Amino acid sequence: MNEFITTRDVHLYYGSKEALRGVNLDFPDKGVHALIGPSGCGKSTYLRCLNRMNDLIENVKITGSFKINGEDIYGPKTDTVELRKKVGMVFQQPNPxxxxxxxxxxxxxxLSGIKDKQLLDERVEMSLKQAAVWDEVKDDLNKSALALSGGQQQRVCIARVLAVRPQVILLDEPTSALDPVSSNLIEDMLLTLKEQYTIIIVTHNMQQASRISDTTSFFLNGELIETNETKHIFLNPEKQETNDYLSGRFG
Amino acid sequence: MNTKLQNKIAITIIKAIAIMVVIILAFLIGRILLQGLPHISWHFLTSPSRAFTAGGGIGPQLFNSLYLLLLTLIISFPISLGAGIYLSEYAPKNGITTVIRMAIEVLSSLPSVVVGLFGFLLFVVQFKLGYSILSGAIALTFFNLPLLTRNIEESINSVSNLQREAGLALGMSKWRTVNKIILPEALPGIVTGIVLSAGRVFGEAAALIYTAGQSATNVNFSNWNPFSSTSPLNLMRPAETLAVHIWKINSEGIMPDATAVSAGASAVLIIAVLVFNLMARFLGNYLYKKMTSAETK
Known part of the structure; x- marks a missing residue:
């Protein structure tokens, strides 16, 4: 398998607390990849390593190697601004x-210097269509985004990420603050986007992971327990812990 | 005693205290306005003051107050904006920034007369600026900086961290995120803070007595060349402000209508400060609505 993102021996410390304990995880190009696990297992922390959002927190130490398309994203020459244009992120709380x-x-x-009104208009329409929110907002694009419902806001936030055409989209529990209808719209959208983007999604919702993801990785206590094709993980997990978690025995 | 009764007693006491505060304030403002308003006329607001005869106005003093306020804001706003942004967005938590924060606290609790005397020694005497608008504006900046800095820092801090993450995750640099997202969102709070501090500066007297001086020189309101000594814009002329004027009339005024002038000037001062406060509320609300409401821009 041709790996697009490779991470090796990832350790992350918040002060003296070790939040990630040697994670080795790869993702192929394109498709939806789910990270699951109980709260505090390190899945969000791992996700935020991929666009270096953890850099913003004080007292964080990260070791290990991270490569996206062969490039070391923690290398001395990496420009985090450029990196984050390639690796977009959607958060749990809609934040327009x-x-x-x-x-x-x-x-x-x-901000990246595109001023052509026609091109901007085209991008807006296309991104909002991709994010499945165009029909609801097309008549009032000048309205404040804060006046939208939570579900619409989240889809606008996704459109905002799509507009800069990243290669990778990270989603940190994007639907956990939303109603079921909006969640469904976003799931359907991710299924159509996965042809063009590498999508990595952290989710607490096991059904969601099983519905939309191609591969699933199970985290527990800062370690990667198991990663495989989603079908495989859900139908016959190889590790006892994965089985326990999926059958609701903890977490 | 049962808890319902306790609750009732507590609420009654708290309400009584609140009403008392309002009554005191209403009494003060009412008295000043009642005594002063009859003396306010266009002539009073525009004509120069007289030292020995009745019929003087407060024109130059009113102009001086506004001009000094403007200068003070021009000097102190950029400094406190920079300091506020640094403290809220960039400052690491270490010994140096703790010292900076403490210095700001101390500066904000300095009595204004001390600021005035300090300004007198340093700017008026040492730097040979003399009793001048410039000395006054610098002294007022000292007085205003800590409060404005704190206000700006708090306004910026109150912007949700989600917005910072959103900006950075979109590939904006830290400065762009601060400049284009955080500051616009903090703007209503910052504007409210500026206008409120303007009200405070406008009513300040003690810091100005020894810096901007106690004399309103005869300025010629048709001469707008800032380098001419009779121009109202001249930075180096002494400039008695409204608050200083009130203080002076009451301590050593010898004009026959001193009481009337003092009452009128006080009413003008109070009205100006009230206007600043109302403006702060209105502007803050207006900007906040403009940023967040569904209305089109």
Whole structure:
């Protein structure tokens, strides 16, 4: 298998607390990849290593190797700004900027110097369509994004990430704060996006993982217990812990 | 005693205290306005003051107060904005920043008369700026900086961390995120803080007595060349402000209508400060609505 993202021997310490204990995990190009596990198992922490969001927290020490498309993202020459353009992220809480929908989606583009109004318009329409929110907002793109419902806000946030055309999209429990209808829309959207993007999603919702992901990785206490094709993990997990977690014995 | 009764007693006492505060305030403002408003006229607001005869106004003092306020804000806003951004976004938690924060606390609790005397020794005497608007503006900056810095720091801190993450995760640099996302969102709070501090600066007297001086020189309001000594814009002329004028009339005023002038000037001062406070609320709310509401821009 041609691996797009490879991580080796990843250790992460919050002060003296070891949150990741030697994780080796690879992801192929394209597709949806789910990270599951009980709260505090390190799955979100691992996800946030991939666009170096953990750099923002004080007293964090990260060791190990991270490569995306062969490039060491923790190398001395890595520009985190460039990295985050390639590796977009969607958060648990919808966090639109307090501007209009149009400005939200074009913000990243404008900052990278695109000024052509026609191109911006096209990108906005395309991104909002991809994010399955175009029909609901197309008539009031100048409305403040904060006036939308939580589910719509989250989809605008996804459109905002799509507009800068990243290669990888990280989603940190993107639907856990949303209603079931919005969650379904986002799941369907991810299934269509996986042809073009490498999508890594952290989720607490096992059904969600089984519905949309191609591969699933199970984390426990900062360690990667098992990773495999989703079908395989859910139908006949190889490790006892995975089986216990999936059958609801803990977590 | 049962808990319901306790609850009732507590609420009654708290309400009584709140009403008392309001009554005291209403009495003070009411008295000043009642005594002062009859003396306010266009003539009073625009004509120069007179030292020995009745019929003087507060024109130059009013202008000086506003001009000094403007200068103070021009000097102190950029400094406190920079300091506020640094403290909230960039400052690491270490000994140096703890000292900076403590210095700001101490500076904000300095009595204004001490700030005035310090300004007198350093700017008026040592730097030979004399009694001048510039000395006054610098002294007021000292007075204003800590409060404004704290206000800006708090406004920026109150912006949700999700916004910072959103900006950074979108591939914006830290500065862009602060500049384009955090600051616009903090803007309503910052504006409210500026206008409130303007009200405080406007009413300040003690820091100005020894810096901006106690004399309103005859300025010629048709001369707008800032380098001319009779121009109202001249930075180096002494400039008695409204608050200083009130203090001076009451301590050594010898004009026959001193009481009336003092009452009128006090009413003008109170009205100005009230306007600043109302403006702060209105502007803050307006900007907040503009940032968040569904209305189109």
């Amino acid at each position: 900027f307090p501007f209009s929908i149009y400005e939200n989606v074009t913000y990243g583009l404008k």
